[in-house]
Amino acid sequence: MTTSQPPAAASDSPLVRAARGLDVPHTPVWFMRQAGRSLPEYRAVREGVGMLEACRRPDLVTEITLQPVRRHGVDAAIFFSDIVVPLAAVGIDLDIVPGVGPVVAEPVRDRAGVERIRDLVPEDVPDIDESVRRLVAELGPTPLIGFAGAPFTLASYLVEGGPSKNHEHTKALMHGDPDLWHDLCARLARISGAFLRVQGEAGASALQLFDSWAGVLSRADYVRFVQEHSAAALAEVADLGVPRIHFGVGTGELLTLMGEAGADVVGVDYRVSLTDALERTGGRWPLQGNLDPALLFAPWEALERRVREIVEEGRAAPGHVFNLGHGVLPDTDPDVVTRVVELVHEVSAR
Numbered sequence: 169m170t171t172s173q174p175p176a177a178a179s180d181s182p183l184v185r186a187a188r189g190l191d192v193p194h195t196p197v198w199f200m201r202q203a204g205r206s207l208p209e210y211r212a213v214r215e216g217v218g219m220l221e222a223c224r225r226p227d228l229v230t231e232i233t234l235q236p237v238r239r240h241g242v243d244a245a246i247f248f249s250d251i252v253v254p255l256a257a258v259g260i261d262l263d264i265v266p267g268v269g270p271v272v273a274e275p276v277r278d279r280a281g282v283e284r285i286r287d288l289v290p291e292d293v294p295d296i297d298e299s300v301r302r303l304v305a306e307l308g309p310t311p312l313i314g315f316a317g318a319p320f321t322l323a324s325y326l327v328e329g330g331p332s333k334n335h336e337h338t339k340a341l342m343h344g345d346p347d348l349w350h351d352l353c354a355r356l357a358r359i360s361g362a363f364l365r366v367q368g369e370a371g372a373s374a375l376q377l378f379d380s381w382a383g384v385l386s387r388a389d390y391v392r393f394v395q396e397h398s399a400a401a402l403a404e405v406a407d408l409g410v411p412r413i414h415f416g417v418g419t420g421e422l423l424t425l426m427g428e429a430g431a432d433v434v435g436v437d438y439r440v441s442l443t444d445a446l447e448r449t450g451g452r453w454p455l456q457g458n459l460d461p462a463l464l465f466a467p468w469e470a471l472e473r474r475v476r477e478i479v480e481e482g483r484a485a486p487g488h489v490f491n492l493g494h495g496v497l498p499d500t501d502p503d504v505v506t507r508v509v510e511l512v513h514e515v516s517a518r
């Protein structure tokens with residue numbers, strides 16, 4: 169597979185410029201989970217097609233990724249896939265169960281389980297390469313954001329066997345057998361890095377590492393057990409020269425550590441204001457965030473006030489990409505999402 173550069177216009181888009189700390193015509197905005205159940209056109213396309221299957225079909229991936237761009241006029245597309253797609257691609261037996269999330273047939277809790285996890289090679293995911301190339305061609309000046317799950321969040325699904333509130337098996341393994349934990353995370357970092365690289369080499373304009381569940385860790389545990397592995401995944405794509413966004417939920421205490429893992433942009437969830445995030449990170453990184461997704465259900469006046477505040481707070485950062493603090497909730501009214509995009513563009517126009 170040959171390496172493709174992102175289109176020049178996409179590399180000079182508001183999203184990429186903000187991520188590099190350059191001046192922008194308006195604050196760029198996109199939403200985590202902007203494709204998905206909140207859109208009737210998504211539900212129509214997904215009818216009768218399993219999630220993992222949908223992620224491996226370039227016709228569906230292309231269509232679903234483009235839907236929110238057409239409908240909302242967002243400043244970036246996020247590649248339609250899932251963090252467990254590369255795990256399935258290296259032969260781990262798992263499924264994405266509707267209403268639940270990823271479920272792993274045999275949770276990974278011992279050396280034999282860890283040793284079965286092999287590296288991802290581009291030949292495992294030719295469809296991902298194809299989907300990204302098609303999308304980059306269709307999107308033109310709109311940047312495509314590629315993504316992967318970070319080692320800790322991936323490890324949590326593998327060790328717990330599915331979604332978890334307390335991550336008890338994961339933390340037990342981490343503290344009980346640090347060598348095995350580091351071996352597991354080193355393998356996941358290579359998979360994650362390779363998955364990012366496939367998307368970057370096919371022309372994605374930015375890459376986001378989702379460490380969604382890292383917020384359950386103390387700073388000390390993050391440093392001792394996680395940071396180096398996320399850093400390894402991010403380092404795998406450093407030479408591509410596209411901005412790398414590093415995001416987690418409830419990671420207010422970890423923002424600087426996540427930046428120092430090698431990010432160009434630090435994602436902030438709604439629990440910490442952008443002003444506080446800026447202070448905590450010392451203005452070292454552009455920030456992405458951080459509207460509470462539940463506020464999309466609030467009366468327009470309340471939502472508008474909050475959007476304006478976030479845009480205003482973001483002006484003080486070296487760069488600001490407007491987003492939610494986490495993903496769009498399934499019952500969100502899509503028209504409200506479109507209105508927020510318009511409002512962000514209007515109030516931030518320079």
Ligand code: 1CP
Pocket residue numbers: 199200201202203204205214219246247248249250251252264266267268269270315321330331332378380495
């Ligand atoms: O059948 C369906 O429609 C299932 C719902 C769904 C969707 C639409 C899942 C299952 N994944 C996705 C797509 C998805 N997953 C995207 C699409 C692109 C976009 O943002 O528009 C992305 C970026 C992801 C990444 C992902 N998957 C994360 C990180 C982001 C986050 O939300 O924190 C995580 C944690 C997952 C695991 C996962 N996959 C699906 C669900 C419901 C979950 C979460 C389960 C849990 O609570 O642990």
